[in-house]
Amino acid sequence: xxxxxxxxxxxxxxxxxxxxxxxxxxxxxxxxxxxxxxxxxxxxxxxxxxxxxxxxxxxxxxxxxxxxxxxxxxxxxxxxxxxxxxxxxxxxxxxxxxxxxxxxxxxxxxxxxxxxxxxxxxxxxxxxxxxxxxxxxxxxxxxxxxxxxxxxxxxxxxxxxxxxxxxxxxxxxxxxxxxxxxxxxxxxxxxxxxxxxxxxxxxxxxxxxxxxxxxxxxxxxxxxxxxxxxxxxxxxxxxxxxxxxxxxxxxxxxxx
Numbered sequence: 001x002x003x004x005x006x007x008x009x010x011x012x013x014x015x016x017x018x019x020x021x022x023x024x025x026x027x028x029x030x031x032x033x034x035x036x037x038x039x040x041x042x043x044x045x046x047x048x049x050x051x052x053x054x055x056x057x058x059x060x061x062x063x064x065x066x067x068x069x070x071x072x073x074x075x076x077x078x079x080x081x082x083x084x085x086x087x088x089x090x091x092x093x094x095x096x097x098x099x100x101x102x103x104x105x106x107x108x109x110x111x112x113x114x115x116x117x118x119x120x121x122x123x124x125x126x127x128x129x130x131x132x133x134x135x136x137x138x139x140x141x142x143x144x145x146x147x148x149x150x151x152x153x154x155x156x157x158x159x160x161x162x163x164x165x166x167x168x169x170x171x172x173x174x175x176x177x178x179x180x181x182x183x184x185x186x187x188x189x190x191x192x193x194x195x196x197x198x199x200x201x202x203x204x205x206x207x208x209x210x211x212x213x214x215x216x217x218x219x220x221x222x223x224x225x226x227x228x229x230x231x232x233x234x235x236x237x238x239x240x241x242x243x244x245x246x247x248x249x250x251x252x253x254x255x256x
Contacts (some may be wrong), residue, residue, distance in 0.1 A: 003196040007215075009015065017019065019144075028136075033181065035201065041184055048178060049150065054120070055206075059102055059143040059144060059145040059146060059164060060143060060144045060145070061143050061144075062132060062140060062142040062144060063136075064132075064133065064136070066118070067129070067132050068079065070128070070144070070170060071125060071128065072126075073124075073170040074112055074170055074173060074174045074177055075121075075174065077170060077171050077172060077173040077174070078118075078119075078173045078174050080097070080098040080116060080173070081097060081098050081099065081119075082097065082114055082117075082169075082174055083095045083097040083106070083111040083114055083115055084096050086203055088225065095108075095111050097111070102212070102213040102216070121173075121175065121242075124175050124177075124178040125173045125174055125178075127178050127181075127182070127244045127248075128174070128177065128178050128181060128199075131181055131182075131185060131247075131248070131250070133235070134248075134251070135185075135188075138161065138197065138251075138255055139161055139197070140161045140163065140188065141161060141162040141163070142162075142163050142164065142165065143163070143164045144164075144165050144166075144167050145163055145164055145165070145166065145167065146166070146167045146168070147164075147166040147167075147168070148166070148168065149168050151228050152166055152168050152169070153169040153172075153180050154167070154169065154180055154181070154183070154184050154239075156184050156187040156191070157188075158191045158197070158200065158201070159189075159198050160198075161185050161197055161198050163181075163188075165180075165181075174205055177240050178194075178237050178244060179242055179244075181243075182241045182242075182243075182244050182247040183237045183238065183241040184240060184241055185234070185247040185248075185250070185251050186204075186236065186246075186250065187201055188239040188251055188255060189204060189247070189250035189251050189254045190203065190204055190236070190237075190256065192234060192251070192254035192255040192256075193254055197255050201233050203229075203232055203233060203236060204236060204238050204250065206240050206246075207239055207240065208235045208236050208238065208239045210231065210235060210238060210239055214235075214238045214239065217238060218231070218234065219240065220233065
């Protein structure tokens with residue numbers, strides 16, 4: 001579909017928002033001491049336009065006063081990614097940990113290193129805290145709602161100036177959450193690129209090359225119903241969501 005026609009359609013329709021879907025990763029044990037079996041996860045992401053009224057009730061706002069509660073939930077989820085040593089009844093041992101399907105298999109040496117020296121998530125926590133505070137200063141609400149395990153991880157409801165986050169997303173840990181939040185920040189910047197924070201998103205002109213993982217996210221059948229311009233909006237967000245500094249720069253320069 002021609003992008004100009006799509007833009008006109010967006011401006012006429014008051015009941016649409018950006019939807020990003022995440023199917024949460026699964027945790028399957030890694031067996032044995034020297035031979036490990038992968039734990040398989042399954043993350044998928046989509047953006048679609050749909051009726052906003054279905055998702056604008058029964059939510060809880062993240063405020064300056066309560067946001068530390070949600071940050072603690074992420075810290076608890078982070079522990080699931082640290083391998084755990086387990087002992088069977090026969091005395092043999094195996095390690096279990098959580099990862100998605102695109103993360104490489106860990107060697108026994110790597111497993112032991114992670115146990116003795118867990119990753120530092122402080123930069124990701126700083127980003128989340130910074131962005132929560134900045135978005136609120138810009139009049140953008142951040143809300144939590146139970147949208148189900150197979151539901152959206154987050155919604156950018158631009159007409160309400162609201163990011164709505166699935167409560168299930170907190171189970172994915174700090175890194176995944178920070179990237180998910182940055183994905184929505186890019187959508188907010190796309191809205192500002194059209195003139196205001198509550199405008200329909202417009203492409204920013206960023207790189208949109210996708211790796212194998214991101215292409216997998218966008219291969220879900222729901223994308224077959226979307227027009228080409230909408231797919232480009234989502235591709236742009238996915239291609240750049242890992243760059244947290246870019247998200248900060250975009251929203252500060254475009255959403256004034």
